Amino acid sequence: MSDDLRIAVVGVGKMGSFHVDSLTRRVRGARVTVVNDFSHVQAEKVAGPIGARTVADPFEAIGANDVEAVVLASPGFAHEKQVLACLERGVPVLCEKPLTMDGPSSYEVVKAQAESGRDLIQVGFMRRFDSEYVALRELITSGSVGAPLMLHCTHRNPNVPDSFNSEMAMADSVVHEADCTRFLLGEEVVAVTVLRGAPTSAAPEGVSDPMLVLFETESGRLVTVESFVRTQVAYEVRTELVAEKGSATIGLDQNLVVKQAGRWGGTIAPDFVARFGQAYDTQMQRWVDAARRGTIDGADAWDGYAAAAICEAGVEAVRTGGRVEVKLGARP
Ligand code: ISE
Numbered sequence: 001m002s003d004d005l006r007i008a009v010v011g012v013g014k015m016g017s018f019h020v021d022s023l024t025r026r027v028r029g030a031r032v033t034v035v036n037d038f039s040h041v042q043a044e045k046v047a048g049p050i051g052a053r054t055v056a057d058p059f060e061a062i063g064a065n066d067v068e069a070v071v072l073a074s075p076g077f078a079h080e081k082q083v084l085a086c087l088e089r090g091v092p093v094l095c096e097k098p099l100t101m102d103g104p105s106s107y108e109v110v111k112a113q114a115e116s117g118r119d120l121i122q123v124g125f126m127r128r129f130d131s132e133y134v135a136l137r138e139l140i141t142s143g144s145v146g147a148p149l150m151l152h153c154t155h156r157n158p159n160v161p162d163s164f165n166s167e168m169a170m171a172d173s174v175v176h177e178a179d180c181t182r183f184l185l186g187e188e189v190v191a192v193t194v195l196r197g198a199p200t201s202a203a204p205e206g207v208s209d210p211m212l213v214l215f216e217t218e219s220g221r222l223v224t225v226e227s228f229v230r231t232q233v234a235y236e237v238r239t240e241l242v243a244e245k246g247s248a249t250i251g252l253d254q255n256l257v258v259k260q261a262g263r264w265g266g267t268i269a270p271d272f273v274a275r276f277g278q279a280y281d282t283q284m285q286r287w288v289d290a291a292r293r294g295t296i297d298g299a300d301a302w303d304g305y306a307a308a309a310i311c312e313a314g315v316e317a318v319r320t321g322g323r324v325e326v327k328l329g330a331r332p
Helices: 013-027 041-049 058-063 075-087 104-114 131-144 167-185 271-292 300-321
Strands: 007-011 030-036 069-072 093-095 122-124 148-156 190-197 212-219 222-226 234-243 247-249 257-260 263-266 323-325
Touching: 007 013, 007 271, 013 041, 013 069, 013 093, 030 041, 030 058, 058 069, 058 075, 058 131, 069 075, 069 122, 075 093, 075 104, 075 122, 093 271, 104 300, 131 167, 131 247, 131 271, 148 167, 167 190, 167 212, 167 222, 167 234, 167 300, 167 323, 190 300, 212 300, 300 323
Parallel strands: 007 030, 007 069, 069 093, 093 122, 148 222
Antiparallel strands: 148 234, 190 212, 190 323, 212 222, 234 247, 257 263
């Protein structure tokens, strides 16, 4: 349709090409017009079948005349300058996590957006759109299980590249629980402690995998996170809420239990795209609808900043093995 929102997708690796597919086949009211990737071959492979054009420079893609909104799925270290370029041009941007690589640079982005006077930045914390997380949040806000006291989170990946060390597990994986804690409990995280336990033999020398992370919130609630990225089994993300008058668990992979030929069982998701595909698509539709109205609908720049600050403290806790406080600047 001619009034479709015209979108540039910057970075078309696993996540970016999923977003292109989502925008092309499942999301209404949008069209990918420009594709950028540091690999020209990859950009062509993704752009060709949908009739989009490729642009070699990400900033040229952000500034193009046939682009009204931007999806950033480039590597995290590239986000800061690219997000600021979107702000400068005044186009809505859906930026994959992390917003930037550390708290101070994310805070600069928060301030730059406040100065621009428009909410243009949404951060891709897709679990906020997953039906189970939404149901858990509704359960908490309904008050039917009483005040929330603790969360116990499990975050397991079947495998990751050898370069994925303990710091990356914090910044790339546990960042989701940092956001979910804030989303579910509605308060800031004030301290992070990390316990590095016995590692799996699948982990490279010196890498603590699994590790146990503890978040403390403003009101003193505790959140445990088991981060284990080399289980060699499947993708498992669970959260148990412990409240004053009840508890609730999500992520049990129990939607389809099959009984067949003397066996009983179900399937488990192999990776995060399989587990959170619905959440990614819903997030994209809501972002497109909001961008067409000139706003956002999901995690904002402040949420991206808070998660970055929590992970920065978490990375220090990984290195020092101690308790590290999270320091947040004032909300502009
Ligand atoms: C990946 O980048 C994600 O965002 C996934 O949701 C997470 O489970 C995985 O550990 C990360 O590497």
